[in-house]
Each structure stands twice: as C-alpha cells, then as structure tokens.
Amino acid sequence: MGRIISIANQKGGVGKTTTAINLASSLAHAGKRTLIIDMDPQANSTTGLGFDLESIDKSTYEMLIHNMSINEAILKTMMPNMDLIPAHIRLVGAEVELVNLEDREQMFLHAVTPVRDKYEFILIDCPPSLGLLTLNALTGSDTVLIPIQCEYYALEGLRQLLNTIRLVQRHLNTALTIEGVLLTMFDSRLNLSNQVVSEVKEYFKDKVFKNVIHRNIKLGEAPSYGKPIIIYDPASVGAQDYMGLAKEVIHNVLTP
Amino acid sequence: MGRIISIANQKGGVGKTTTAINLASSLAHAGKRTLIIDMDPQANSTTGLGFDLESIDKSTYEMLIHNMSINEAILKTMMPNMDLIPAHIRLVGAEVELVNLEDREQMFLHAVTPVRDKYEFILIDCPPSLGLLTLNALTGSDTVLIPIQCEYYALEGLRQLLNTIRLVQRHLNTALTIEGVLLTMFDSRLNLSNQVVSEVKEYFKDKVFKNVIHRNIKLGEAPSYGKPIIIYDPASVGAQDYMGLAKEVIHNVLTP
Numbered sequence: 001m002g003r004i005i006s007i008a009n010q011k012g013g014v015g016k017t018t019t020a021i022n023l024a025s026s027l028a029h030a031g032k033r034t035l036i037i038d039m040d041p042q043a044n045s046t047t048g049l050g051f052d053l054e055s056i057d058k059s060t061y062e063m064l065i066h067n068m069s070i071n072e073a074i075l076k077t078m079m080p081n082m083d084l085i086p087a088h089i090r091l092v093g094a095e096v097e098l099v100n101l102e103d104r105e106q107m108f109l110h111a112v113t114p115v116r117d118k119y120e121f122i123l124i125d126c127p128p129s130l131g132l133l134t135l136n137a138l139t140g141s142d143t144v145l146i147p148i149q150c151e152y153y154a155l156e157g158l159r160q161l162l163n164t165i166r167l168v169q170r171h172l173n174t175a176l177t178i179e180g181v182l183l184t185m186f187d188s189r190l191n192l193s194n195q196v197v198s199e200v201k202e203y204f205k206d207k208v209f210k211n212v213i214h215r216n217i218k219l220g221e222a223p224s225y226g227k228p229i230i231i232y233d234p235a236s237v238g239a240q241d242y243m244g245l246a247k248e249v250i251h252n253v254l255t256p
Numbered sequence: 257m258g259r260i261i262s263i264a265n266q267k268g269g270v271g272k273t274t275t276a277i278n279l280a281s282s283l284a285h286a287g288k289r290t291l292i293i294d295m296d297p298q299a300n301s302t303t304g305l306g307f308d309l310e311s312i313d314k315s316t317y318e319m320l321i322h323n324m325s326i327n328e329a330i331l332k333t334m335m336p337n338m339d340l341i342p343a344h345i346r347l348v349g350a351e352v353e354l355v356n357l358e359d360r361e362q363m364f365l366h367a368v369t370p371v372r373d374k375y376e377f378i379l380i381d382c383p384p385s386l387g388l389l390t391l392n393a394l395t396g397s398d399t400v401l402i403p404i405q406c407e408y409y410a411l412e413g414l415r416q417l418l419n420t421i422r423l424v425q426r427h428l429n430t431a432l433t434i435e436g437v438l439l440t441m442f443d444s445r446l447n448l449s450n451q452v453v454s455e456v457k458e459y460f461k462d463k464v465f466k467n468v469i470h471r472n473i474k475l476g477e478a479p480s481y482g483k484p485i486i487i488y489d490p491a492s493v494g495a496q497d498y499m500g501l502a503k504e505v506i507h508n509v510l511t512p
C-alpha cells in the first residue's frame with residue numbers, strides 16, 4: 001500500500017512544488033516507485049519536469065471532473081521509478097465545477113484508489129489555497145507534509161492551515177496525520193531565518209523534519225531546465241538536502 | 257477620482273503583499289491619501305501592518321458578503337495619509353458563497369464606489385489565485401500592477417494571468433489596463449535573475465517599471481515588527497526601491 005502524502009500550505013511561494021519534484025525524485029533515486037500528482041492549476045510540477053502544457057490532454061482536471069481513469073493520465077518522467085499525473089490550466093475551473101457536486105471533497109479519493117498499490121509513495125503538489133482542490137487532496141491522503149519558508153508571513157498562516165487539517169480529520173478523513181513540517185529556504189546567516197526555525201521547533205516539536213532545506217540557487221535554476229535537482233546538479237546543497245529528507249521520510253514509514 | 261490598482265499574480269510568494277504595504281506607504285509619504293484593501297484570506301497586509309486578527313470584526317468579508325458599508329471597516333494605520341480595509345480568515349468562505357450570486361464578480365465594485373473620491377490611490381492586495389476574489393478586484397479596478405519574482409516559475413504563470421485579464425476586459429471591465437509590471441526580489445549577482453529580467457522586458461517592453469525591487473532582507477523583517485519599510489528602515493535599499501516606484505506611479509498618473 002503506497003503512502004499518499006499531500007504537500008500543502010496556503011501561503012504562496014514556500015517551496016511546495018520544489019519539494020514535490022525533489023522529494024519524489026530522491027525517493028525514486030532510493031529505489032521507491034513514486035507518483036507525483038500535480039493538483040495546482042499553475043501546473044508548475046508539470047512544467048518543472050519539462051512537459052509542455054500544450055500537449056497535455058489528459059490531466060488531473062479530467063480525472064476529477066470527467067471521471068477519467070487515473071491510469072490514462074500517467075506520464076513517465078526522465079527519472080526511473082517516477083511518474084507524473086500532469087495538471088493543466090483547465091483545473092482553474094474545477095473549484096467552481098466541484099461546488100455543487102454531491103461528494104465534492106471525495107472526487108480525488110475515488111480517483112486515486114486504483115493506483116494506490118502501484119506506487120510506494122504518491123505525492124500531491126497542492127495550490128496556494130485552502131479551497132476544494134486542497135480539500136480533495138487532504139481527504140484522499142494518509143498524511144500531509146507542510147513546507148514552511150523561514151520568513152515571517154510563513155508563521156502567520158499556520159493557524160489557518162492547522163484548523164483546516166483538523167476540520168478534514170473530523171469530517172472527511174479521520175486517519176489523516178501530519179507527515180512532518182519541513183523548513184525551506186533556510187539561510188543560517190539571517191536572524192529572521194533562525195528566529196522562524198526556533199519558533200517552528202517550539203510549536204511542532206518532534207514533528208519538524210531533522211533535514212532542513214537551505215536556500216540554494218541551484219534549486220531555482222533546475223526547473224528552467226525541466227530537471228529535478230538530483231539530475232541537474234547532484235553535488236549541490238539542494239540535492240543533498242532533498243536526499244537527506246527522502247531518507248528521513250523512508251525511515252519514518254518503516255518505524256511509525 | 258482615486259485610482260484603484262489591483263496587485264495581482266496567481267503565482268504565490270512573488271511580493272504582492274510586500275508591494276501593497278510598501279507602495280501604499282511610499283505614496284502616503286509623498287502626500288497622497290491612500291487606502292489598502294486586503295482581499296486575501298491570509299490577511300498578510302493586515303497583520304503585516306501590526307493589526308491583530310482576533311480584534312477584527314468588520315472586514316472585507318462583511319463588505320462583500322453582508323453588504324456592510326466600506327466606511328465601517330476603515331482602519332487608520334500608523335502612517336499618516338494611509339488607511340486599511342482589513343481581511344479576516346472568514347474570507348476563505350467568500351469564494352464559495354459568491355458562486356451562486358447574480359452579480360458575483362461585481363460585489364467589490366459596488367462596495368468600493370462610495371470611497372473612490374476620498375482617496376487618491378486605492379491598492380488591493382489579491383490572493384494567490386484567479387478565483388472570484390481576484391476577479392472581483394479586477395472588475396472594480398482601473399488598472400492592475402503585476403509583481404513578477406525574478407525566478408523561473410514566475411514566467412510560467414504569466415500566460416494564465418494575461419488570459420484572465422483579457423477575459424475581464426472583454427466581459428466585466430472594458431476600461432481595465434495594466435498599470436505596470438514590477439520586477440521583485442532581483443539579485444544582480446544571479447544569472448537566473450538577469451535572464452528573467454531580460455525575458456520580461458522583451459515581452460512587456462515599456463510596461464515594465466524602470467524601478468526594480470532588489471532582494472533585501474529588511475523587507476522580510478519589517479512585517480514581523482508590523483511596520484512598512486519606510487518606518488522600519490528608511491535608509492534601506494528596500495525603502496529606496498519602493499519610494500522610487502511610488503514616484504514612477506505618481507508620474508504615470510499625471511502623464512498618461
């Protein structure tokens with residue numbers, strides 16, 4: 001049974017897509033069959049892996065709204081052991097189209113069930129909002145990984161995010177737990193970075209991943225070449241950080 | 257007649273809130289009566305100016321959904337000439353609550369009209385999405401200011417954003433124009449930054465503001481003290497950049 005992990009935080013630009021692509025590729029590199037599901041209408045996980053949006057006709061949108069089988073949307077990536085369900089701009093309309101449906105929060109859960117046993121990890125790249133797309137992801141997930149940028153506004157949004165997770169746990173998915181809290185874009189030279197780290201560790205205690213992702217320009221360059229960091233620059237700090245994170249996630253799955 | 261400017265880009269973390277707070281305070285510093293309207297359920301413009309969300313009972317939510325007069329929600333800020341319409345977490349529900357209303361895209365336009373002549377500039381901090389809150393802001397605005405982070409994914413989302421602006425111009429607000437494109441978090445030492453700048457200038461030509469906002473840690477620190485940069489550290493690069501931008505915006509209004 002594959003573990004389904006939502007990568008969610010309504011704060012924008014905190015490293016959700018960068019984590020989806022680079023954690024998935026590091027898990028794949030460690031031999032784990034991995035699937036990325038791009039649930040964001042911006043489709044950054046899709047383009048960040050080099051796919052051209054113009055050529056995508058089977059995506060998360062058709063899976064959620066037209067009941068298309070998830071198997072029809074699977075794309076092989078350049079990384080062995082790693083596949084992708086692409087997003088498309090059409091997904092912008094899904095939030096409104098889902099509103100008046102009966103099981104509007106459970107469309108993703110029904111869609112993903114057929115491939116649960118095909119992969120050891122399924123990572124969902126969520127949009128920067130707490131709307132129906134993120135609610136669908138959380139309802140269909142085992143756990144949620146929360147990237148937190150080491151900046152002031154990142155702390156502000158946590159209460160809202162935790163409230164939403166609690167609501168999902170109470171009404172839509174009682175088994176949902178927190179996979180972990182990931183500190184991203186950490187720069188040890190900055191007071192602000194260090195302040196945020198100590199506040200997050202005080203609040204989340206052992207839920208904070210030991211592996212921190214440092215600010216590293218290579219992580220910003222890699223998507224412009226359509227490659228995960230482990231292919232673009234395997235010796236970089238960014239690649240080391242995400243490989244460390246993958247080892248920690250694998251360890252946590254094996255020793256709950 | 258005050259100029260109403262939406263600050264919009266569905267890409268997360270590109271500097272929408274930082275621009276709303278610091279352009280507004282620089283315009284106020286130049287003697288222009290200015291209003292910030294926080295249209296993002298994250299309420300970062302509200303907390304970034306030192307307001308406590310727990311004490312906010314009249315916000316953008318009540319204005320849009322309960323037809324409350326905008327005058328009831330106006331808060332004075334620490335900056336002379338600058339007021340705020342705060343947001344609240346309740347605004348998360350507005351996207352769904354607006355869906356089934358008759359004039360769902362025009363609720364903001366009706367709400368803001370009574371204060372149009374009270375301010376010379378009205379800036380709207382939009383959420384990182386192209387949903388009904390952003391559509392409301394664009395429908396009720398004269399122009400839209402587009403912050404673009406000097407990173408790869410920032411370019412990806414432009415097509416989607418321009419499509420949405422064109423749709424609004426065609427069906428909801430024929431007078432809407434682009435105020436300008438603002439390059440943010442620019443770091444002249446990085447190739448990626450310079451590449452993005454040249455691509456944006458090629459694409460948008462004279463619509464790109466001459467003033468570029470450099471990456472400057474003081475801009476990240478200021479909101480943790482609840483202050484605009486011009487009060488937190490007036491000698492910083494961040495403060496100089498936003499004051500330069502304010503002069504350019506004022507000049508553009510006077511010489512269309």
Ligand SMILES: Nc1ncnc2c1ncn2[C@@H]1O[C@H](COP(=O)(O)OP(=O)(O)OP(=O)(O)O)[C@@H](O)[C@H]1O
Binds near residue numbers: 018216223267269384
């Ligand atoms: N550790 C890092 N070091 C340097 N740059 C980074 C790092 N992580 C992410 N970035 C860059 O920061 C920007 C924001 O990251 P990303 O797009 O992954 O965030 P996101 O949370 O997915 O954004 P959105 O809310 O729009 O979906 C991107 O340009 C990305 O390349």
Ligand SMILES: Nc1ncnc2c1ncn2[C@@H]1O[C@H](COP(=O)(O)OP(=O)(O)OP(=O)(O)O)[C@@H](O)[C@H]1O
Binds near residue numbers: 012154267
């Ligand atoms: N020029 C800059 N230099 C350094 N840091 C900056 C700069 N502009 C913004 N920041 C920081 O980058 C982060 C993202 O900026 P901000 O929150 O303003 O973006 P946003 O587009 O409003 O995000 P969202 O999409 O979540 O609304 C914040 O932590 C902010 O303090």
Ligand SMILES: [Mg+2]
Binds near residue numbers: 040126
């Ligand atoms: Mg993303």
Ligand SMILES: [Mg+2]
Binds near residue numbers: 273
């Ligand atoms: Mg913002």
